[in-house]
């Protein structure tokens with residue numbers, strides 16, 4: 262009887278040792294030290310410029326009148342003044358940072374507005390009105406630098 266009790270206790274102890282090593286092994290595997298601390302934004306899909314950080318539109322066919330707007334490769338372009346200079350245009354991210362609503366330029370109120378919860382942003386990206394009828398807050402919009410070369414308007418994503 263004493264031998265049986267000894268073997269049972271030995272088995273229990275062995276099981277505890279194995280369980281402990283499994284837990285420590287699993288813990289190391291799931292932490293994934295090679296995984297980046299922050300999820301990088303997805304790379305920006307198509308672009309009409311020369312590299313992955315630029316998006317271009319053709320001013321000979323688009324953005325001809327003040328208030329006109331177009332979305333291309335995740336960038337919302339809109340015209341705020343006459344003339345084909347960089348200062349005549351604004352380029353922002355096209356998706357609302359709150360919960361992904363579509364953004365549009367509202368010329369009559371001079372604001373970028375989210376179509377999902379009506380957050381509103383200035384042309385410099387600052388938040389003028391937060392989300393309506395829902396919880397949470399939003400952040401300032403990313404505003405991209407613009408340049409005009411000939412009839413090509415280019416936004417550069419930083």
Ligand code: FES
Nearest residue numbers: 357360362375378
């Ligand atoms: S998604 Fe734009 S305000 Fe909510």
